[in-house]
Amino acid sequence: MTNKLKLYFKAAQSAKIGIWEINLETNLIYWDSVTRCIHEVSEEFIPTTKNTIDFYSIDKNRDEIELLIERAIVEGTPFNKTFQITTAKNNIKYVEGICQIEFLNKKPIRLLGTFQDITKEQNLINELQQSVEKFSSIFSSxxxxxxxxxxxxxxxxxxxxxxxxxxxxxxxxxxxxxxxxxxxxxxxxxxxxxxxxxxxxxxxxxxxxxxxxxxxxxxxxxxxxxxxxxxxxxxxxxxxxxxISERRNVEENMNMLSLAASETTDTIVIANPKGKAVWANNAYLKLTGFNLQEILGEKAGYLSKGPETDKRTTDKIRKAIQDKQSIKVTILNYNKQKEKYWFELNITPIFDNNNNCINFVGVGRDVTARKEKEFELRGLLEVTSHQNNKLFNFAHIVSHNIRSHASNLSMVVDVIENTENTAEKLSYFELFKEGTEKLSETIEYLNEIITIQKNTNIEKKEIRLKDEIEKTKYALSLSIKESQISIIDTIPEDLTVCVIPAYLDSILLNLFTNAIKYRHPERKAILKIGYEIDESYTIITFKDNGLGIDLEKNGHKIFGMYKTFHGNDDARGIGLFITKNQLEAMDGKIEVESKVGMGSIFKIYLNEK
CATH class of the missing domain: 3.30.450.20 (PAS domain)
Structure with a gap:
């Protein structure tokens, strides 16, 4: 190798330019270290006609290099081209290939060339081309x-x-x-x-x-x-x-709307498609106490929320705005001074010609005075209804409870009259005395209720439940004796309940007499009285083994007035009706479980509040 050629090779290596050669007489191919480095092959790699072509993709790259080599060999035509190769390590590179031909007697005998890795430069060119294409696309569209x-x-x-x-x-x-x-x-x-x-x-x-x-x-x-x-x-x-023709038209329309809406007594708020306020009239600002700058850009109504603002209503408003729908609501709001007011609001979406929502218009008014009148009227109706129920219950207590006591006294008198034995007659005078005292007590309670009816609320009293049960058992002792019913209770001596005494007296009388009246003829009658206490109620249970009630058939009318189910001559169909109304008047309730032929369980819920 001449000194000049050695210098050339050294210069090429310094510039990271690879040297390659194809001897056309021997078909041997030479790659220097730079060429091997570009192709990422080892020093032991022996380049051949076949394996050097494999570095070029199976596309126009490979077809082109094959064509250029063939022309160089056959026609002696040099080339300078850029190619894409895949290295031995599967990296894609761009290389610039230059080929010169050495002739002997005008016949090509050797191909000499260079390889230079221009991947970075080509990638930059590709990125620039993509940028140009993107810009051209944006520019055009x-x-x-x-x-x-x-x-x-x-x-x-x-x-x-x-x-x-x-x-x-x-x-x-x-x-x-x-x-x-x-x-x-x-x-x-x-x-x-x-x-x-x-x-x-x-x-x-x-x-x-x-x-x-x-x-x-x-x-x-x-x-x-x-x-x-x-x-x-x-x-x-x-x-x-x-x-901006459309925007100008909207602005002009908004200005006209603003002029028309500024002086109306109804409040008007205009919001953007996201529900944020862009304008409000003087009536709205006066009602809420906020100035225009405070509400602009805020969700319309956000500043008016307070502790008692109904979340379900605000959720409905939010949903209507999301769905671009109209909505009409009445909601409790708060002004800037945290004062409450009732607000009736109509929200309407505004659409452009392409059915795009461009604004929401909210028109509202202060309806506090109307709502207060509604509440007042509702309160009067509730009081009237409550008072009517009390009077209704009172009338039935008079007829039911006094009749029960009078019936007991009549039974005692009848026994005394039909008994010849003086000692036996005297033994019943204690029952007669107790009956008259119970009747007197009931009348006293009824007189107390008459006085209380003048008020909107009946006052409850705390009494010992065990004492009331014992009083009822004693008052009905003759009926209990005759029916041979066993009454068992697990009520503690110190258990107190907050009730209206006359109502509880009536309830106990009714549930005791029902267990006696509707006992099963083929077994000994038993009434078990128990209790349980939950967060809101003291629950008293009355479980009997009597005739039972067909709840599938009669469950819907068991607490109805004048409803009877067993055909007893003395059944009036009013006891459970009275009991239900009395419990409801005390904010309590009654429930029943029953099976025909097996008995019933009545649960009375006494509200302790």
């Missing part, structure tokens, strides 16, 4: 009209298709004209000042003006001018023109 203007003379040098749509001029008509020709004469000075200011500050600025179309139509536009850029010695500016 942008909704805004884009004009590229030569700063030195104001001439339009390029524009996108939207520019033709906006101005009605073809692109060929726009390119080459002065930008001032796009504007009506009276706006040209204004635009010239705008552009001059931009050139001085070199920043992104926006202005509103008008353009004149080819047909003579004047269109309001928003002009935005970005930073300048240079190509060679020329400086250009990119200007964006946006048609």
């Amino acid at each position: 942008a909704n805004d009209a884009i004009f590229i203007i030569d700063i030195s003379n104001g001439i339009i040098t390029n524009c996108n298709p939207r520019a033709s749509e906006l101005t009605e001029y073809d692109n060929s008509e726009l390119v080459g004209i002065h930008n001032s020709e796009l504007f009506p004469v009276k706006y040209r000075k204004e635009v010239r000042v705008f552009l001059k200011s931009h050139l001085t500050k070199d920043n992104y600025i926006v202005n509103e003006t008008y353009i004149k179309t080819k047909s003579g139509l004047t269109i309001p536009v928003e002009v935005a001018s970005g930073k300048k850029f240079k190509v060679g010695d020329q400086t250009f500016s990119v200007c964006f023109f946006r048609d």
Whole structure:
């Protein structure tokens, strides 16, 4: 190898340029270390005609290198091309391949060439090309009209298709004209000042003006001018023109609406499609106590929420706004001073010609006075209904309880009259005395209820339940004796309940007499009285083994007035009706479980509040 060639190889290696050679007489291929490094093969790799071609993708790359090598061998034609290869380590690289031919007697005998890795440079070129394609796509498909203007003379040098749509001029008509020709004469000075200011500050600025179309139509536009850029010695500016006709129409409509709505006594709030306030009239500001700056940009109604504002109603409003639907609600709001007021609100979405929601209009009024009257009327109705129930219960207590005591006294008198034995007669006088005392006590309770009826609420008293059960058992002792019913209770001596005494007396009498009346004829009657206590109630259970009730057939009317189920001659069908009403008057309730032929369980719930 000559010194000159050695120097060339060293220079090539320093520049990371690989040397390769194909001896056409021996078909041997030579790769230097740089060429091997580019292909990422070891020093032991022996290049051949076949395996060197395998580095080129099976596409036009491989076809092209094969064609160029063939031409070099057959025709002696050199080449300089860029190829994509896949290295031995499966990395994709771009290489620049140069081939020169050595001749002997005008016949190619050797191919000499170089390889240079240009992957980084090619990737940059590819990225630049992609950027150019993206810019070209954005430039062509942008909704805004884009004009590229030569700063030195104001001439339009390029524009996108939207520019033709906006101005009605073809692109060929726009390119080459002065930008001032796009504007009506009276706006040209204004635009010239705008552009001059931009050139001085070199920043992104926006202005509103008008353009004149080819047909003579004047269109309001928003002009935005970005930073300048240079190509060679020329400086250009990119200007964006946006048609704001629709926005101007909306603004004009809003202004007219504002004028019409400002003086109305109804409150009006206008919100954007996301429900954020953009305007409110004086009536709304006066009602809420907020100023316009405080509510702008806030969710309409957000500042009016308070501790008692109904979340379900606010959720409905939020859902209607999300779904772009109308809604009418009445909601408790708070003003800036945290004072409550009732607000009746109608929200209506406003749509453009393309069915896009552009605004919400909320029209409302203060209905506090009306709501207070409604509450007052509702309260009066509840009091009236409650009082009617009390009077109804009172009337039935009079007829039911006194009749029960009178019946017991009548039974005692009947026994005394039909007994000849003086000692036996005297033994019943104690029962007669107890019966008269019980009757007197009932009348005393009824007199107390008459006094209480003048008030809206009947006062409850704490009494010992065990004592009341014993009193009832004693009052019904003759019936208990005759029926031979066993009454077992597990009520503690110290258990107290908060009740209206007359009501409890009536309830106990009714449940005891029912267990006696409707006992089963084929077994000994038993009544078990138990209790349990939960968070809100003391629950007293009355479990008997009597005839039972068909709840599937009669469950819906078991507590109805004058409803009987067993055909007893003395059944009046009023006891359970009275009991239910008495318990409800005390904010309690009654439940029943029963099976025909097996007995019943009555549960009375006494509200301790």
